[in-house]
Amino acid sequence: MKPTIKPAINRFDPAKEYFFEEGCYILEMANSADDPALSIARARVEPGRVTRLHTLAEQVERYVILDGEGLVEIGDALAETVTVGDVVIIPPGHPQRIRNTGESHLIFLALCTPRFRPEDYRDVDPEPPR
Template sequence: MTNPQVVHNDSTPEYYFEERCHITEWWNSTDDEATSIARARVEPGITTRLHRLRGVTERYVMLEGTGRVMVDGRAPETVGPGDVVVIPPDASQRITNTGGGDLVFLAICTPRFRPAIYEDLEGGDPAA
């Protein structure tokens, strides 16, 4: 990416991802392989599927709600607005929404997220 730009995401659609969360891609471009930024939304009582991102560091920047995050076999930790969770490449991860409203966070990936790097660690039907 060589030119400055401003990206307006007013009309970027949210979609349901098999991980059990809703995603809005704020920035994910082949023009910038270094980084992607997505807004993730997890509904109350939902735990995302156990997964890992091959070769990608992911950072959760917590914006709204409360949750419990589990990373790479560590004890679960409570997270809320302002917290940052750093997830190394290939580390197993999942997050549970423990609050009464939506859990909302940014998922910042370096290098950028591509579906091919996502690995489900639960097996079985992702829709279940």
């Protein structure tokens, strides 16, 4: 049975931000089984930090850079500087990470289709967690 999407407003609540094992702070803005086509999270990476190299099993992920600057790596194919307004597209199963190369927080939206599920996250970083 297909979920029925109902009109709703998800209120922004910075108190719900948490530190995720990937190495950044996450604020889930929209992620529900009632709306399985898309999830939206705000990610925040502290200056000088890099997220863990990881893959998502099922999701196409898009980063929309809102503030700061960084270096995004996607597999062996891409290592590029990103800044405000850039959109990064990451296919399912591609190793990815992002480094904050600026002096302020790197903040971006992570939009996943279908929606992000924690069981689809796979750490593939050869370095131990910091």
